[in-house]
Amino acid sequence: MQKINDIFQNYKGIIDTTLREGAQYRYSSFSLSQQILIVKFLSKIGVDRIEVGNPVIDEVRKNIVRLVQIPQRPKILSHIRNRFSDIDLAIESGIDGVNILCTVDPARLKAMHLYLAQYLENLRKNILKAQANKLEVRVSVEDFFQANEDVAMKVFQFSQNLKVNRIGIADTLGVAMSWDIEKRLTRLRKFLSTDIEVHFHNDLGQANSNAISAIKSGANWVDTTLLGIGERSGITALSTFLAALYIFDPEISKRYRLQYVTQAENTLAGMIGKEVPFNLLTNRENGFAHKAGIHLHALVNFGPETYEPISPGVFGNVRHLVYGTEISGKTDEKTVKDFYQKYGKS
Template sequence: MLIDTTLREGAQLFGAYFNTSMKEAIFSGLLALGVNELEIGWVGQDGLEELVGRVRKGTGRTRLSVWSPCREADVRAAASLGVDRINIGVPVSDLHIEKRLGTDREGLKERLARTVLAAGLLGIDYISVGLEDVSRADPAFALETACLARDLGASRVRLADSLGVLIPPETADLVRTFRSRLDMDLAVHCHDDFGMGTANALTALKSGADFADCSILGIGERSGIAATEELAAYLSIREESHAYRTEGLRALCSRVSEAAGIPIPRTKAVAGEDIFACESGIHAHALGRSPALFEPYDPDRVSARRTLAVGGKSGRAAIAHALHRSGLPHREDDIPALLEAVRDRAHRLRRPLTAAEFAELALIPEKEIPC
């Protein structure tokens, strides 16, 4: 169960500014993907009321939520938006309680009680309480706060590894601890500061969490969070436990990349241009026999394409396969000289050859092939 927060956490990315049309395009792509919940922004965000008004209808089964600080005034503002859910953030580490909020543990619980009760009185049916910086908090106090939220009428507790310091086994332990005490929805928000965001989110789902936050390309504060496209692809393609519509993922990633000014690395999981590209001789030859030998899933599942090219890493079998695939006339005796010419040109160009470049070399008479 994915809570996409590209329009909230993702919009907090340094230097990212999404205009209304960009937000609507991203929103439409996420609806098409079929995420379970869309956290569309935060209370006080410029243009939030207008955006909610424009997209509120026609969301189907996807729930619409907003994030709010743990303050009664902000909860009232959230209630006026008419969204399905409100996500109230409350820090539970002593460092945040003292330095950020200027209070103590008892003061924090009092503030939480007032805010959650106010949300209930305002008619908000589904209240989620996010325990921020839970990975650096006193576990007993964090669990006590979660139980308080439950007793006050909250529907969900969200565990936030706000600085991305956990590893999967620690995430599993954290989720199991809360799962054993809470008979309510449980979510996680995993930051990616040490590259563990997606792995932690997936581990949490496998360890008893009902929801995991994510954003397209993992964008967000600092290094961002778990990546929507990676989680959706794994859950739908590898695990086959969900029915996210992954064919539009790459187009959605490109849209977010353009809107946020974040280039997509060509080897980026799911979204990269070259994730189904192969030059290596052994792998290229094997792919020619059966793609399943070196591809984890069919490229069509994410609307990608397979690219086989010859270059400096190719061997005789790859050259022969390329000649056969291209329908170029050749003799077996031509292959050694052609292989040497291909490798030489690829090293000079510092890349694999295009189909036209390969054909040019293949059609040169043997005695004229530059060696």
């Protein structure tokens, strides 16, 4: 296993976007009271930033006005387009920062009746206006991994010269692999010193792995959502990323109160009317379930660490030893009770 100095030396924080990307999940429709509860859970866990939607939507703007009044919370950032109306309404809503999404797609620029030079001039005005209002600013390019890299770099360098807080890159289609991440990030870091934020979709099941590869290769901030919910197959799950952080560097993970993660993700699952996915460690029934005879034998005789990379109690969950099945071997009820008495369920 690699040392933390090789993997997380660039890491600065988590930007949770459950209230923006997560709202794009098919079954999401968060009421204001649910949004407040989500912010409180994320604050309790200790995520570093929270991203919300675009205040050009009346209902979103009204909710933002309420959310920013919550005490003892992380900074709340609004995801907006490179448009004057968006920045004005973001400022009006009382937000702490803006995440400005840009396009370098010639077809989209043409549809907006803009040349790239005009688009960059609009971006300059929006960045300066945000900064004049003491807002944190990130500039990203949509679908960076499919975009024209030379043009995207122009946007990034232009933004860096204006001293934005972060540059954002997204794998919007969810098809990038770890070697793509390493190659692109290494190249970006030759030209950019500004913090880099990454946003990975999970269509090929690589979102968490890609986030770790990105941090190792020079990125600083990772976008997550509770349960990993989002458009299509979602993005990097908060619980899974925090688990990786805990395994590779328990010291950095002490910044976060991991014991609330299971409760937070199960609460969100209730909001959307779905079960916590069986393959997440926050699933209370299966996240730490052991059934195979060889596993049960090892746990009973050598302790939980033989088949648990993380103790379930770290994330506020419990373990289950499943016996009496055709594959559970000789483990019986008494053996399981003795195990729980010695090691506990968490």
